[in-house]
Amino acid sequence: MELECKCGSTCIRTAEEILSKAKESYNPCEQCPNINLNKFKPLNQQLNLKNVDQDFGRCACGKRHLDLTMAHILKIMIEENQKKEISTLRDACVPLINPAYPLQAIPYLGEKSLIVLSPKMNKKCAQRILDEVMEVKCVLQGEAKNTVGIKDSHFDPHTYKRLAGCDMRCDIFTTPLGPLCLYKDQGEIHIEFPRPQSPKINALSIFLNKHFPDKEPKPSKNNYKNPTFCTPESSSYSAVNRDLNSSFTVLDATCGPGTLGIYCLMWGASRVVFNDLWKPATNMATLNLEVNGFEVDFFDETLEKCMVASGDKFEVYNLDIRNLGNVLDEKFDLCIVDPFPGVDSQDFIRAAEKLAKQVLVIE
Numbered sequence: 001m002e003l004e005c006k007c008g009s010t011c012i013r014t015a016e017e018i019l020s021k022a023k024e025s026y027n028p029c030e031q032c033p034n035i036n037l038n039k040f041k042p043l044n045q046q047l048n049l050k051n052v053d054q055d056f057g058r059c060a061c062g063k064r065h066l067d068l069t070m071a072h073i074l075k076i077m078i079e080e081n082q083k084k085e086i087s088t089l090r091d092a093c094v095p096l097i098n099p100a101y102p103l104q105a106i107p108y109l110g111e112k113s114l115i116v117l118s119p120k121m122n123k124k125c126a127q128r129i130l131d132e133v134m135e136v137k138c139v140l141q142g143e144a145k146n147t148v149g150i151k152d153s154h155f156d157p158h159t160y161k162r163l164a165g166c167d168m169r170c171d172i173f174t175t176p177l178g179p180l181c182l183y184k185d186q187g188e189i190h191i192e193f194p195r196p197q198s199p200k201i202n203a204l205s206i207f208l209n210k211h212f213p214d215k216e217p218k219p220s221k222n223n224y225k226n227p228t229f230c231t232p233e234s235s236s237y238s239a240v241n242r243d244l245n246s247s248f249t250v251l252d253a254t255c256g257p258g259t260l261g262i263y264c265l266m267w268g269a270s271r272v273v274f275n276d277l278w279k280p281a282t283n284m285a286t287l288n289l290e291v292n293g294f295e296v297d298f299f300d301e302t303l304e305k306c307m308v309a310s311g312d313k314f315e316v317y318n319l320d321i322r323n324l325g326n327v328l329d330e331k332f333d334l335c336i337v338d339p340f341p342g343v344d345s346q347d348f349i350r351a352a353e354k355l356a357k358q359v360l361v362i363e
C-alpha cells in the first residue's frame with residue numbers, strides 16, 4: 001500500500017522514519033533562546049504584538065519555542081477579531097504537536113509540526129495562520145471536549161471543521177513491545193494524547209499475559225522490561241517471532257485507528273480482525289497497519305459496510321459490531337471492546353460474547 005497522504009504531500013512516513021527523527025526533533029539547540037512567558041497574563045502586557053512575526057524568537061537552527069509559536073498565532077487571531085485584545089496564551093487554542101509523544105519539556109517546533117484547534121475560527125484567519133506561521137500544518141475549528149467520530153449507530157457523527165492545511169497527525173505510543181506509530185486525520189478521529197504509559201495498552205498487555213500465558217511472545221528483554229520511549233534500534237516494528245504452530249485470534253471490534261489490534265499483531269497474534277462503524281477509523285487502522293510494518297495487500301477506500309482491507313494476518317471491516325456475526329463465521333480467542341466513554345456498552349458486549357471465547361472491555 002502506498003503511504004501517500006490525502007493532501008498529496010509527504011505527511012505520512014514509516015514508523016522507522018518517524019522514530020529516527022522523533023527523539024531530537026523537539027529539543028532546543030545550544031543557541032535556542034530560553035523563553036519565559038506567563039500563560040495566564042494577557043499577551044499584550046508581556047510583548048509588543050507588533051514585533052511578533054515569523055522571525056520573532058526563532059533561532060538560527062529554524063526552531064522556535066511552542067509559547068512563541070502560540071503567541072504568533074494568538075496575535076493573528078486578535079487581529080482577525082477571533083480573540084479579545086486581552087487574551088492570554090492559556091485561552092489561545094489547543095496545540096497538537098506532530099508527531100506527538102510524551103515530552104519532558106515544552107517543545108521547540110520546526111516547520112509543519114503543529115495542528116491547532118479552536119472553537120472560534122474563521123477561514124480567513126485560519127488561512128493567515130497557515131500562511132504566516134510556518135510551524136502550523138493545519139487549522140481546525142471545534143471544541144476539544146467534543147468526541148470526534150460516532151459514539152454508536154444511533155448517534156449523529158461529529159467532526160472538526162478543517163479550515164486550512166492537512167490534519168494528518170501521528171501519535172507515538174510506548175508499549176511493552178516497542179513504539180507504535182498511530183496516524184489520525186485529526187478532524188475525523190478523536191484526540192488521544194500519548195502518555196508515558198498507555199492505560200489501555202497496559203490493560204491489554206496484562207490481560208494477554210494472564211489469560212493466554214502459553215502464547216506469550218518472547219521479545220528481547222530490553223523492550224519488554226523497559227516501557228519507555230524506544231529508539232528504532234531497540235524496538236520491533238513487526239510481529240514478534242512466535243511458534244508458528246500456535247494460533248491466537250483477536251477481534252478488535254471497535255478498533256478506531258487500530259491501536260489495540262496492532263498491538264496484538266506485535267504480540268504475535270496469528271490473526272486479527274479489525275472493525276469499526278466509522279469509515280474514517282477503518283481507513284486510519286489500515287494506514288497504521290502499513291506504517292507499523294504489517295503490509296496491506298488489499299485496500300479499497302471506496303468500500304463501506306464490508307471488508308475494506310486485508311493482509312497476511314488481518315482483515316479490516318466497516319460494520320456495526322451488532323452485524324459482525326452475519327459476516328464472520330468463526331470464534332475468536334479474544335474480542336476487544338473499547339467504546340467511547342459514556343456509551344452504553346451492553347449491546348457491544350453481548351455481540352462480542354457471541355463472537356469470542358474471551359471479551360476484554362476497556363473502561
Ligand SMILES: C[S@@+](CC[C@H](N)C(=O)[O-])C[C@H]1O[C@@H](n2cnc3c(N)ncnc32)[C@H](O)[C@@H]1O
Pocket residue numbers: 149150151152153200253254255256257258259260275276277278281319320321322338339340341
Ligand atoms: C474509544 S474508540 C476506540 C479506540 C481504539 N480502541 C484505539 O485505541 O485506537 C471507540 C470506537 O468505537 C467505534 N464505534 C462506535 N459505535 C460502534 C458500533 N456500533 N460498532 C462498531 N464500532 C463502533 C467508534 O467509531 C470509535 O472508533
Ligand SMILES: [Zn+2]
Pocket residue numbers: 005006007008009010011166167168
Ligand atoms: Zn497531508
Ligand SMILES: [Zn+2]
Pocket residue numbers: 028029030031032033059060061062063
Ligand atoms: Zn536553535
